Amino acid sequence: MPVVRRVLRGYPGNLAVRLWDGETLEIGGGPPDFTLVFRHPAVFRELILFRDPLRLAEAYFLEKVDIEGDLYAALRLKDHLQSMRLSAIEKAAFLSGALLLGNSANDGMDGASPGWRASLSARLAGKHSRARDRQAIAFHYDVSNDFYRLWLDEQMVYSCAYFEEADDNLDQAQRNKLDHLCRKLRLKPGERLLDIGCGWGALIRWAAVHYGVEAHGITLSRNQYEYCLRQIAERGLQGRVSVELKDYRDMAGDAQFDKIVSVGMFEHVGIKNLPVYFGTAQRLLKPGGLFLNHGITHDSEGWQKSVSTQFINRYVFPDGELDTVSNAQRAMERAGFEILDVEALRPHYALTLRHWVRGLEAHREEALRHVSEPTYRVWRLYMAACALAFEEGSVGVYQILAARRTKGLNPVPLTRRDVYSPGDE
Numbered sequence: 001m002p003v004v005r006r007v008l009r010g011y012p013g014n015l016a017v018r019l020w021d022g023e024t025l026e027i028g029g030g031p032p033d034f035t036l037v038f039r040h041p042a043v044f045r046e047l048i049l050f051r052d053p054l055r056l057a058e059a060y061f062l063e064k065v066d067i068e069g070d071l072y073a074a075l076r077l078k079d080h081l082q083s084m085r086l087s088a089i090e091k092a093a094f095l096s097g098a099l100l101l102g103n104s105a106n107d108g109m110d111g112a113s114p115g116w117r118a119s120l121s122a123r124l125a126g127k128h129s130r131a132r133d134r135q136a137i138a139f140h141y142d143v144s145n146d147f148y149r150l151w152l153d154e155q156m157v158y159s160c161a162y163f164e165e166a167d168d169n170l171d172q173a174q175r176n177k178l179d180h181l182c183r184k185l186r187l188k189p190g191e192r193l194l195d196i197g198c199g200w201g202a203l204i205r206w207a208a209v210h211y212g213v214e215a216h217g218i219t220l221s222r223n224q225y226e227y228c229l230r231q232i233a234e235r236g237l238q239g240r241v242s243v244e245l246k247d248y249r250d251m252a253g254d255a256q257f258d259k260i261v262s263v264g265m266f267e268h269v270g271i272k273n274l275p276v277y278f279g280t281a282q283r284l285l286k287p288g289g290l291f292l293n294h295g296i297t298h299d300s301e302g303w304q305k306s307v308s309t310q311f312i313n314r315y316v317f318p319d320g321e322l323d324t325v326s327n328a329q330r331a332m333e334r335a336g337f338e339i340l341d342v343e344a345l346r347p348h349y350a351l352t353l354r355h356w357v358r359g360l361e362a363h364r365e366e367a368l369r370h371v372s373e374p375t376y377r378v379w380r381l382y383m384a385a386c387a388l389a390f391e392e393g394s395v396g397v398y399q400i401l402a403a404r405r406t407k408g409l410n411p412v413p414l415t416r417r418d419v420y421s422p423g424d425e
Helices: 001-008 041-050 055-062 069-074 077-083 088-100 130-141 144-148 172-186 202-211 222-234 271-284 307-316 325-334 346-362 371-391
Strands: 017-018 026-029 034-038 065-069 194-195 216-220 241-245 257-263 285-298 335-343 393-406
Touching: 001 026, 001 202, 001 325, 026 088, 034 041, 034 069, 041 055, 055 065, 055 077, 055 271, 055 307, 055 371, 069 077, 069 371, 130 346, 144 222, 172 202, 172 285, 172 346, 172 393, 194 202, 202 216, 202 222, 202 241, 222 241, 257 271, 271 325, 285 325, 325 335, 325 393, 346 393, 371 393
Parallel strands: 017 034, 194 216, 194 257, 216 241, 257 285
Antiparallel strands: 017 026, 034 065, 285 393, 335 393
């Protein structure tokens, strides 16, 4: 079909396109890296008319398009579709050709609105209000603990791992990360540790068991909260580890904790709320205490509308926003923190995500016993796309260690030797 060849002209790879009638076209000079399968003409018509990668992604979620072969190679179609420019004559020819394509009931995407697609903005007003943040967290994290367990590590850590070697397995890399965080915080027996956005509780359990602290976690996810409670009871950690279903803005008191950590949380806060978020951490931290913020950043300021940001907010993280690492540090400094150390972990998250995608794909049949096919496809596509984004550098992840700004020397050793060579101390 000539229109297919025109749409894909200039694509820098090799692929095949199989249409609903069985016709197959190969693009490029070598064996296809993947085959894009269109099951209905209406979906192909929409791609011709709009050339919108989000429509193609949604068609994939709804099983109206399939990808056979290398998913990562297929995701690079996004850049090609966005960069394509058509002349007025070509646009007219495309429109004529699209309108001639057959149609039948239910073969397009109009009217399809599975639960994962529903927009929070239509259900609840007040972006980043307490109620809406609870719904946003539930949308992502309360899918199913059993679903996450299939592809996360044994500790259930849903954030960037720390690979001392590229071939570390995921379990080892996540243990590395938990210990790396504890060493950076210079945890000591008897200290009080707060984990803001504690997830399934791996870090608070690790810190209590291996570093002797009294660890407290807060989360907005009921599934995570109930899982944490069970783990605390099963491991006999009552009195040493505790957890609350609580918004960080509702934490009371001043100077309550010796150390505070937050991993993969501030992405949910919202850029406008960063002063409140960092101000809360500063208020809760004792003088001389340390705060470690581990989070994802963007390569451009603000959270500008794009295919990527629309995809994330519509299907994965409602209301999630990223900013540059420099703006994150500026917000911390304005809240009264002194920046002590910054570590970039971008390659580590690329490796982590590829592990997660492989784990999810390996457990596809079991995953479908816990979630719908569209949900499975959303997570598979999302994590693969994120792996590419970390590899290409449009997003990063940083651990920023800070202390409450006070007069005198900051409360860490003169070198980092205790973090990277703890056995030498």
